[in-house]
Amino acid sequence: MDEIEKGIFVSKDIERRDGKPADYKVGIPGKLELHILAVVITELCERYTFYGNTMMLPAYFLINLNLPRSQVVVRTKAFSFMAYGSTILGSIIADQWLGKFKTLLYFSLLYFFGTVLTTISSVSFGSAESRKILFYFALYPMVALGTGGIKGNVSSFVGDQVHTDYQATGTPGVYRDPGKTIEKCYRYFYWAINMGALLGMIACPLIVKHSDYPFGFMSTSIVLAFAIVIYFSARKRYTIIVPKMSPIAKVSQCVRYALKNKDSRHAYWLDAARGVENTCWDDRFVDGLASTIRCLKVFAFFPAYWLLYNNITDNIILQAMRMRVPRWIDASQLNLLVQIAIIILIPIYDKFTERVLNKRNVRYGPIKRITTGFIVIIVAYVYMIFLQKKIYSTGPYYDFTGNGANKESFNDIAVWWQIPIYILIGSSEVFTSVTGLEYAFSQAPEELKSIMAAAYQFTNCCGSLLGLILYKLTEDPTIMYLYIGETSVMVVVAIVFWFMFRRFDTK
Structure with a gap:
């Protein structure tokens, strides 16, 4: 039995010009090792904390801090803006000084202490003003900054753990392809992100409903502490790249x-x-830099997508609060349908859709996938415009400009009308956001992977900034015009994006 049949032959022995083994015929994804799963589980727990907090914020701002609806949107989007805006800072610290492992650990600790302080600030003690100041201090400089430091590095760090060589299987010509393993890694990494988000969205509002906000915030602290322990426990098995030159x-x-x-x-x-x-550079670095520039051009279109997507953390929740909601569910909990859609669709895509496309030699490249996601979210918003009009056409408060309407008033229309919105937005994320993470990692040279991952996350920050600029339109009834405007912009963005970049799928 030769080395290929034994399954020990790897690509570094004999390579074609494209870097693949000489007898390469078919590539399959490799297995995800335990230390990779440790990072994935860590991210699952971190997302529980982030989305658990995010789901509690609108109602906490509106009811406990007694803020008007427009200010609820401002503060929620400001939190998202700071969280994703600080990804660049986290990536620079990792790539220039500390490396990804230490940066992730230190920002996780900052994040953890921030959640402890949000818990303390939500307990009734001292003056209301002092608790409010402590809450804002914990939420923005600590929780948001901690999130950004993690998000700027964790996606590239998990990619670093995947083997970069072609490993033979027991079948001649069939190899474990590192490119396909990376795709698989990011699909399940993203699956874990959304499973964590789903658990946070289910648990935190329920804890608040049956206990109170201190227990809801405390649950995020406990889960994040568990994440830090899991992450640190696998430290001896990680591939750790030490930063050299900036x-x-x-x-x-x-x-x-x-x-x-x-x-x-x-x-x-x-x-x-x-x-x-x-x-200090070579031709390979120049090639990677050219790919990075192409990637940044692609990412320039993502803020429009995130502008629409980020409404799920504020405006769509506030829309639900204007509808008839059963007592056994919180208005924010329909948001979990986004995560359910992703959790169901990612394994389906991995196990069935990709295999069917491969058998038929159909290349469903990243630009096609991203464009598909853009189209799906447009469909979601067309439906949401229809629903907003239906809410305003239903009594007793109609468009909430008269009849004694206040911030807790709602019309006689069931919240279940929102279900298609969440499912469509979640479906769009499978195509657009998952591909964006994978694209950022695959296109950048080794030295720029964290920065590129952060640049991708920064597009979310830009989407939040656009939302902040438009906050005055988030009151009733002008929010209808906001949705129409955002949807129209997204249609133009999707068309221009496709015609500008469709050729990239052939490169």
């Missing part, structure tokens, strides 16, 4: 050289940086 400095030097030396001989301006000796 990647930002490396990019800066490479770009400056290319701009200074470009001329008509170069088909692409970065080509001027190729083949240069005695520099």
